[in-house]
Amino acid sequence: KQEVTQIPAALSVPEGENLVLNCSFTDSAIYNLQWFRQDPGKGLTSLLLIQSSQREQTSGRLNASLDKSSGRSTLYIAASQPGDSATYLCAVKYGGSNYKLTFGKGTLLTVNP
């Protein structure tokens, strides 16, 4: 079964700290992997998309890495800010016909001032 797991389920850090969110997937035959942010009561905002041929993507203070052989991706957030507080979701597009995303259950991040 193609699954996505995110650890930890929740994380609380002081402002300014660098942090890493983890995502693991069960099948290495992925097409791409996407990291999203979800604020309470809101939809999903795409942060980074990594194609299966890529090892990492960067946007501002965010860096996402992909290791297909170990079935892992990490989202690194540098110099965290209270505005980074949200739920972060990892989603994998497995190779197949319908291009649906398979989501992890997310990591709830709280950055304390």
Place this chain on the structure above:
Amino acid sequence: GAGVSQSPSNKVTEKGKDVELRCDPISGHTALYWYRQSLGQGLEFLIYFQGNSAPDKSGLPSDRFSAERTGGSVSTLTIQRTQQEDSAVYLCASSLYGYPYEQYFGPGTRLTVT
């Protein structure tokens, strides 16, 4: 440009009633997806439309759920004879058909069945 829009943003309905949820994708996006986000279940795929091809309905949880897409644009998700377990946030996403298949999500419709 305009993003994916969904209506209504909130819907409260009585058990047994039918509901319709609407999604307007980004203009030019031929692929459209519906997902459901339930407490404790995470985000689950429901249905996928691509152009004029037959939709992939493999994620629909029961035959009470159906969806259509008219004119290759607006989509409606219909839930008949709603049950309390249908309470969730229903999210719509759209993408171009082709590399990199990046999906853009709407704000969702929060459905509460009482």
